[in-house]
Amino acid sequence: MPFHVDSETGRLKRVILHRPGLEMKRLTPTNKDELLFDDVLWVKRAQQEHDIFAALLRSRGVEVRLFGELLAESLELPAARALVLDRVFDEREYGPLATEPLRAVFDSLPGAELAEALVGGMTKREFLERYPGPSSLRLHVMGLDEFLLQPLPNHLFTRDTSAWVYDGVAINAMRWPARQRESVHFEAIYRHHPLFAGAAGAPFHHWSEPDGGHPSTIEGGDVLVIGRGAVLVGMSERTTPQAVEQLARRLFAAGSAHTIVALDLPKRRAFMHLDTVLTMVDQETFTQYAGLGMLRSYTIRPGAGGRELSVTDHPPEHMHRAIAEALGLADIRVLTATQDPHAAEREQWDDGCNVLAVEPGVVIAYERTVTSNTELRRNGVEVLEIPGSELGRGRGGPRCMSCPIERESVD
Numbered sequence: 031m032p033f034h035v036d037s038e039t040g041r042l043k044r045v046i047l048h049r050p051g052l053e054m055k056r057l058t059p060t061n062k063d064e065l066l067f068d069d070v071l072w073v074k075r076a077q078q079e080h081d082i083f084a085a086l087l088r089s090r091g092v093e094v095r096l097f098g099e100l101l102a103e104s105l106e107l108p109a110a111r112a113l114v115l116d117r118v119f120d121e122r123e124y125g126p127l128a129t130e131p132l133r134a135v136f137d138s139l140p141g142a143e144l145a146e147a148l149v150g151g152m153t154k155r156e157f158l159e160r161y162p163g164p165s166s167l168r169l170h171v172m173g174l175d176e177f178l179l180q181p182l183p184n185h186l187f188t189r190d191t192s193a194w195v196y197d198g199v200a201i202n203a204m205r206w207p208a209r210q211r212e213s214v215h216f217e218a219i220y221r222h223h224p225l226f227a228g229a230a231g232a233p234f235h236h237w238s239e240p241d242g243g244h245p246s247t248i249e250g251g252d253v254l255v256i257g258r259g260a261v262l263v264g265m266s267e268r269t270t271p272q273a274v275e276q277l278a279r280r281l282f283a284a285g286s287a288h289t290i291v292a293l294d295l296p297k298r299r300a301f302m303h304l305d306t307v308l309t310m311v312d313q314e315t316f317t318q319y320a321g322l323g324m325l326r327s328y329t330i331r332p333g334a335g336g337r338e339l340s341v342t343d344h345p346p347e348h349m350h351r352a353i354a355e356a357l358g359l360a361d362i363r364v365l366t367a368t369q370d371p372h373a374a375e376r377e378q379w380d381d382g383c384n385v386l387a388v389e390p391g392v393v394i395a396y397e398r399t400v401t402s403n404t405e406l407r408r409n410g411v412e413v414l415e416i417p418g419s420e421l422g423r424g425r426g427g428p429r430c431m432s433c434p435i436e437r438e439s440v441d
């Protein structure tokens with residue numbers, strides 16, 4: 031089976047990253063909040079930082095596939111192109127402009143340019159350069175430099191839009207409008223790109239609804255494939271309980287997993303995804319943000335006696351025990367750096383807990399989260415550092431910026 035992710039920390043073999051491009055040049059102080067960024071980026075430096083991240087992964091034997099290339103190649107195929115354009119250029123959004131000429135203008139672009147326009151967005155001015163003088167009220171009321179198609183700067187965080195869980199992938203229904211268009215791009219890739227569509231005789235499961243699952247949203251930053259048939263999911267501001275149940279049903283029906291532990295996360299942006307407060311560094315060790323505390327948790331298993339699912343509640347103090355039980359371990363090790371609460375809060379904001387393991391006990395982290403990195407090292411973890419002064423402004427670290435498509439188990 032070429033594509034599968036069997037753990038969080040087993041040897042990482044293949045990953046999808048997105049090198050920041052045009053979409054980041056569209057971020058402004060005015061639109062950044064709506065686009066879920068905390069600041070604008072110096073794009074050139076962000077690209078350099080990203081190149082360092084990709085090079086480090088490659089130096090560790092990881093095959094890096096770039097999302098921009100996968101999308102461009104997919105869009106050369108008529109079926110993938112139609113899937114994306116039909117979904118994006120909806121009359122309910124654009125009125126009569128949707129089909130002729132808007133969709134037609136995009137459809138005239140070759141794959142690479144089309145990919146750039148879909149991710150980077152298009153202003154009214156840019157559209158009129160390609161198609162002068164259409165008659166459309168929708169267009170008339172817009173300022174020349176307003177976006178007819180919004181940019182998608184959060185494609186940088188490839189972790190969230192699709193998530194591999196054991197021998198299948200979930201293409202996620204995203205919580206906020208700024209990210210919802212990302213999903214169809216991954217649909218085009220996983221359903222049509224020869225890398226996946228051609229996966230020789232070894233198909234993989236799709237854990238998600240084929241046409242999106244709104245309002246049952248779920249994002250990959252909340253999904254940790256902790257191994258041994260278990261999955262840990264954060265019910266954050268992004269991930270709903272019903273989406274967790276849907277994932278559980280499909281995983282259990284396929285026999286790909288036997289237990290899901292769902293954590294009741296605070297519904298706040300600072301804790302936007304589970305992986306901003308808790309990630310795994312080896313098969314029994316987690317790094318956890320000091321300010322997280324213990325959370326109420328729920329163990330979901332296949333049901334008995336005619337019930338599809340069985341759900342067991344645990345009080346907050348049993349959170350770690352519930353995770354250990356799902357893994358079949360007596361206990362898990364949880365590392366939390368001792369520092370004053372202000373320093374801890376700052377490091378969490380800078381993604382100190384958002385590490386990406388390349389093999390058990392070897393993780394990639396931002397260099398600026400010094401205390402968290404030192405704590406990991408004191409506990410025998412090898413920490414490989416990357417710069418992130420620019421990349422970090424979107425509130426995502428090495429784990430958020432990577433979508434593993436092949437990773438070994440650790441047992």
Ligand SMILES: NC(=[NH2+])NCCC[C@H](N)C(=O)O
Nearest residue numbers: 066187251303424425426430
């Ligand atoms: N897995 C993660 N923690 N991803 C972080 C995503 C950050 C992004 N700006 C958002 O708000 O969606």
